Amino acid sequence: MTGAAAPTRGYAGGKEDYLRRLRRIEGQARGLQKMVEDDKYCIDILTQVSAMTSALQSVALGLVNDHLGHCVVEAARTGGPEADAKVKEAADAIARLVRS
Template identity: 50%
Template sequence: MSETTKKTVQPNKQQLLNRLKRIEGQVRGVHQMIENDRYCVDILHQISAIQSAMNKVSLALLEDHTHHCVVNAIKGQDGEAAIQELMSVMKTMTK
């Protein structure tokens, strides 16, 4: 995973952090379920819930990025690069 030097203020930062904390708790729960030899199907249901929650975080970040970073780039004449970057992210997310 590569990091860039671009930074932005997350308008929904606290909401995202709260969601991620809940996801952390769910992951710890799955860990305990496996340690305690819980039924596989129950564990798989929890994993599915975690994946769904992560998708919601991704979509929230994507929405924020589009409404702020991409819009600002278009206004500042950097629109084509921002759209290409956005499409690259979308392709990665849908793999």
Template identity: 70%
Template sequence: MGRLRRVEGQVRGLQRMVDEDTYCIDVLTQISAATKALQAVAVGLLEDHLRHCVVQAAADGNPDAKIKEATAAIARLVRS
């Protein structure tokens, strides 16, 4: 939750920067920081998914669907 709040604060800061006509390069730098922070949230969620949902599906003897789902999520993260 803390990471998401930090991203929210960064995005609100970006809105202020745009409203105040801040130098474009400075805005782009902050966009990059917010993007990286959001990616860190995504990686954390994916790790939790692997540790809990995929492991549980494997323990239940039916991991294929969860592995396919996780693989698709990883592919989306890599493309972004």
């Protein structure tokens, strides 16, 4: 029994890089927890929160770029309602990022 092939995602070419970066962010989160457990200085914790936030934003911007360059471009080539939906989806995702 064969199922349909999984769709190729826009980030597929950089998947290992994204995973590496997300693992690093995961480590930063554990480090933050330890800092709080160890009663570290507030400003030191905030500095690490800022670094983690920047790392997450970098991942998000990369994913947006990959989505636009792959998913939205492919949908635009096809045209029709799918293209309109992909553009709206991308615009909504960017709006969420800007608000965060």
